[in-house]
Amino acid sequence: MGGGATVTDLPARWRSDEWRAELEGWLVPAIEATGRRVTGPLVQERVRFWSTVLTVETDHGKVWVKENAPSQAFEAALAQVVEEVVPGTGAPIVAVEPDRGWLATADLGAPMWHDDTVPPLESWVATARQYATAQRLLADHEDRMLASGLSRFASEPERVVAWCEALLSSLLGLPADDPRRPTTDEVSQVRDGLGRVEEAAAALEASGLPHSLQHNDLHLRNAFPLGDGAAIIDLGDALWAHPLTVTRIPMWILRSRGDLAPDHPDLRAVEDAFLEPWADVGDAGGVESLRALLPAADRISCLHRAESWRRLMGDVPFRCVDEVFQRSVTEWLVDATAPDPYSSAIAR
Template identity: 30%
Template sequence: MTGTRTWRDPGWRAAALGWAAGQLERAGLVPGGEPEQPHVRAWSTAFRIPLRGGEAVWLKAVGPGSAQEPVLAEALAVRVPERVLVPLAVDRGRRLLLLPDGGPTLREAGADLAAWTAMLVAHARLQAEVADHADGLVALGVPDHRPERLPALVADLLADGDAQQAGRPDGLAPEVRARVLAGTGRYAAACRELADGGVPATVQHDDLHDGNVFAGGGGYRFFDWGDASISHPFLVLLVVLRFAGQVLDLSPGHPALFRLRDAYLDQWLDHGTPAELRELCDQALHVAPLQRALTWRRILRGVHEAERTEWAGAVPGWTAEHLAPGPLAPGG
């Protein structure tokens, strides 16, 4: 278990920063000042380490609920180095990553719809390029959320005794649980359609937005894989379309969101017609909120119980989102 107490513990900090110092020395990089710790969450933390000459590197640590991130970041750096932030070093056992500074994010660059579209196209290409390695990534420990497995995983979520206690801040309201249970047949059918639809499972970021993409250097590089799994690629659209709508001030169902979706789907035309891909996308957006609830449950299970309160609404919140209109539906 981890939490903010872990990340602020002097002993833990000394050991983690000591590892980073050793890796910098091996790489011929010289620190140029004291580390700062601008990011502290219950499930992760990050230090900015200044280098001599004005540049900086970042040391990131994640909790057990995101144990796949160092492994996945390392694997993607081998497969698609031009599309990701390539770590300088990784310690899988201690869940540490030493990362270069990636420059401005898409959010910091103030992206318009054209930039969001180009980013999402680049991400689809990343997913397509690593799809052949999905089994190997699962074998390395990346969570397996392929659609054929999701009905059983969701059944376990709904059977969770803690999640059923509506009196708990993280518990499901009885009416929500009843409605989700009543729809499990449709959910399983949607998962079967995704599994049989011809689009291969691959890496699914699960938290893709403008703050998790670097926009400099003439291309887009993706990072922050702490929520990621191996799943149907189209599930990534749930979060990215919601963020695009918020950032670009587009109401749910706005035509620009459909254009953004279609630009992404066009990268998968080797696996279906436009109509077939749009139908699979509809099923993916139906399936995705409960998959997102599974991700949050995994992450919070790796956090000290006393530090879960602030985020206690995440699992029931995403479970309830399953019953709401999606990001492409008016009123969604």
């Protein structure tokens, strides 16, 4: 279950005076080098076992600064590459320290989803179109994207199945009382569902679409209104993978929050926004042919979530992991192999 280069109590470190002094020693001069003047103290907004986020006021508005756990510290360098290739896709960058994984960005106000009210369809469509358009452009910059530290997720069917088998083996190697250890029924389901995973991976591999940036946590709490589109943040969970796998999280959120049927017009509208930028690529065959790939993309995307949680849990002692997240790796592996991944996840 290893992931990051070190295993440390990250929340304790991020709350320490020593760490704060190191961050502030870089941040204040980096901000002032851009012509801004710092006008307030550094405020720690939140600490989770996977990241911490702070803010500081300047004479040009609030600046946010983030540090991720080691396995996802590539976000700082990745955000810089994305901004260079597709300007305006993320929050405006104020400063980057890639060796420490520090990323400082300008404040964009409230995200599209900032309360208990699900945002209107237009916001989901705008975000989907913005992101898919960026993916299309980023697909041509694989070397630069991977050089940032972004990981490539396996695509060949046999390698995807082998990844599942290796993950299951590592989970079964945990002590009997470890909550991550799958139950007997879960083990049976995963093994019985490996054929489904293989078929899904084969369908995506045969699609002819190039791999691109799979955000792996795309939703409207990570998106901010920007012109006719959206600025999208939080790339720490990202992978280099089949582009359509990015659709699952927003589609499942819309479907579950609105209790919508799979063919509901609102879902179709968001699907279209994700698919249209790819409709003329190679042998894609148009929007309807791409739509037929979404069940396979849903299934493989569950493995992407498992991978994100797997690497994060390798960065900290297990006691640092919130109880609500302790079974995340196991549950996403179970969902990926279930007859219906959506129903499997919603049942929880």
